[in-house]
Amino acid sequence: MDKSSSLPQRPLGVALIGTGFMGKCHAMAWRNVAAVFGGAHHRLEILSDATPESAEAFARQFGFARATARWEEAVADPKVDIVSITAPNGMHRPMAEAALRAGKHVWLEKPMALTLADAEAMAATAAAYPGQVTILGYNYLRSPAFQAARGLIRDGAIGRPVAFRGVYDEDYSADPLLPWSWRMTHEGGGLGALGDLGCHLVSHMLALMGPVIDVVAQTQVTIPTRSSPDGPKRVENEDSALALLRFASGAQGSFATSRVARGRKCRLQWEVHGSHGTIVFDQENMNELWVHRAGEAGFVRHLTGPGQPDFTAFCPAPGHNFGFNEQKVVEARDLLVAIAGGPNSGPDFAQGLDIEKVIHAMAASNGAVIRIEEQKP
Known part of the structure; x- marks a missing residue:
């Protein structure tokens, strides 16, 4: 369409x-x-x-x-x-x-x-x-490479998805001299790394793998206090989180996110293991998708180009990179299509609630298994 x-x-x-x-x-x-x-x-x-x-x-x-x-x-x-x-x-x-x-x-x-x-x-x-x-x-759901990966999985290119491994790390809070801010409070920021970064990884995970039913997680505050004009203040939300997951399909997953990972700038990286292949993506190299299929010696590198969704609207030539702000233009287009009566590509607020259920379950787990109300695929 x-x-x-x-x-x-x-x-x-x-x-x-x-x-x-x-x-x-x-x-x-x-x-x-x-x-x-x-x-x-x-x-x-x-x-x-x-x-x-x-x-x-x-x-x-x-x-x-x-x-x-x-x-x-x-x-x-x-x-x-x-x-x-x-x-x-x-x-x-x-x-x-x-x-x-x-x-x-x-x-x-x-x-x-x-x-x-x-x-x-x-x-x-x-x-x-x-x-x-x-x-x-x-x-990040709007990048041509991600849309292509979602299509490959939907069409069975790597068989039945059996495992997801994902990481989203940045280092914007790694410096212990960084002052305290509202982002580090429950009242102003809500969750920490999970709310800033991890929710993006969950949005990819749900789009690729379907609903999550079980979560067990641990969170960590690496730098417990920060300086402020009023003296040291406590950091209330997590600097990092690790989780294991079970999807409604029976597939398993692992998840990690951190805002204090030195050297990482936008490492939104995941791989999906299927019964007949594997797909790998990394947002820091968002114009590349790596695909392995059974029978091949290794991975094949696919560059973004006109064969992937929405690329041609910006550029007719393959290998000419797509960017962050182009993703937002696609997002605005998707909103307008829905307003005109077309399909809502989402996430809308109902789908956003599914993402929130997962990250808040991770925050609440503290090593215990949290059962998430089964979401609609």
Whole structure:
């Protein structure tokens, strides 16, 4: 199916809340999605940030018509059809629920929520407003190499999947001199490495392997206190986590994530072992997919190119690399397709709840087996 043929043909109004790294990614995606995939050029109506001064400055930089320091104003604006939320984790639930109740579609960055109870409430709210589309910012699902890997597994290229091994490591918190921040608290950040990084790995895992039914895990706080202007403060959430999993299919899995892994920048790496082959992917080399099939001597390297989903919309030549921000443009396209009545590629809030169940089970395990309510495939 050509998703681009199902895009809205009338311009929709967009509000953006938040102007950090992901806010800029959303702004670029909204400015580029029509140029890449066609359809209407959507209106950048209003931008919200913490202060009037910063909101005005970023509205000019990002190309939004208006600015406000009150996110409630952006959500309620009658000219707005879609709300992009890239604010800190603790604001995800109130902002998303307010947007849904105001009749808006919602593009929300991960993690979905601070707590499992919040995620359950958000999924229930979304279900109560079926006319509004929700999508979560799991952009790594949009890379052509990952989409190709998912297709190979779905089509039986490596036989029956029997095991998953995955790692997502970064080192942004490895320096013990890094100051304390809200990200290291349950109230502001929720989970630590699991919420920042591990949820991405879980999104890949569920898409490739199906539902998880059992989890046993351990978490660790490597640097228990951090400096702050008010003196040393305790780090409340995990720096790393390790887990073993059982999938509903009977396959097994291993999982590791860390925000204190020295030298690792974006090591979202996994392999799926099948009864007739293996597929290997690493986000730090996101334009390569390695595939082994029974009877071959080793692995075959596949470069991203026009034969993989969504690549040609950006470039007609194989081997010309795809990038992080291109993933966000594909994500914006997928949201627009769903708004126009096409399939929702997700994860929507219901599917996001499945991801939250897994990472919160890992956080709660402490060496005990946690049974997860069986999810729909």
